[in-house]
Amino acid sequence: MPRRARRIAESGIYHVMMRGVNRDAIFLEEEDGDRFLLALDQTRKLSGCRVLAYCLMPNHVHLVLRIADEPIGAVIKRLGVRYAGWFNRKYGRVGHLFQDRFRSEPVEDDAYFVSVIRYVWDNPVEAGLAPSAEKYRWSSRRFLGRPSLVDEAELRRLMPPGAMDHAASVRTVSSIEDSKTHRLPRYTEDEVGLMLAHACGARSAEDFRYLSLHAQRRAICELRTRSVSYAQIARATGLSNSRVRRVHIAGEWTARAVA
Known part of the structure; x- marks a missing residue:
């Protein structure tokens, strides 16, 4: 194509x-x-x-x-x-x-x-x-x-x-x-669950926790490219909002990025 x-x-x-x-x-x-x-x-x-x-x-x-x-x-x-x-x-x-x-x-x-x-x-x-x-x-x-x-x-x-x-x-x-709380959700929880399963094979938060960090990171990145919110990803994966944000981050480089 x-x-x-x-x-x-x-x-x-x-x-x-x-x-x-x-x-x-x-x-x-x-x-x-x-x-x-x-x-x-x-x-x-x-x-x-x-x-x-x-x-x-x-x-x-x-x-x-x-x-x-x-x-x-x-x-x-x-x-x-x-x-x-x-x-x-x-x-x-x-x-x-x-x-x-x-x-x-x-x-x-x-x-x-x-x-x-x-x-x-x-x-x-x-x-x-x-x-x-x-x-x-x-x-x-x-x-x-x-x-x-x-x-x-x-x-x-x-x-x-x-x-x-x-x-x-x-x-x-x-x-x-705060500015995001007034936006209507784009996807239902079931839709997010299906996208997560497609991205990494995890059909529950428990399944997701057993994935490698690399697999978790790739799945989260894929959902973010589809405009799934951090809060929805957190609910689907059982991770905290802050963990969802940071799971794909290269630690040492970003830790020194803020003065």
Whole structure:
């Protein structure tokens, strides 16, 4: 079956997600995060793209980029090859580091642009890795107003009047969870149970507890890609909400991600 053609952004702005192959961690030590940002900076200079936001998570990366002449596929390929080559040499591994096809969404209007920036910045808060976005070391939110590889002047220029303050306002884990309580659930408990069984074979919380950590992590990641809430996953697996958030996290790297 042929791949669907990648959508082209008339604005030149894309929200990109690069994920580790098999959802494996792509950052194991602080040096790895620093090296990825170096590769991103080098890619920015070579391709002429502008970095508007970024967030490095244990097994994936969110980027908001405005491309110039080089298409988005070439930009991300350049970035992925640079970092993966270094990572593989460091850890003595071979093969792909990232999933073959990265995700990209064109950003064509002001409202979506603001929501994408906010989503990228809030990612570590929603995952339980930081109490607030500006405390997370591996997010461009932390470096607002300070020199960084982000083109902050361009970011502010693209923001509608007053939107920058809204996007950068402090949100905590509890405030994000409170905002979600008013949303209607997308799936019933039975539907979540069926999805869990399909993902890992577990037909009860007791079955799930006997799975390896790797199998638990893969199942949770699969349910999250289907927009199943942390609370529903917790009820289906018998784990706590915080455990569900953290089960797939690369421990040492993220433990040092918050100052």
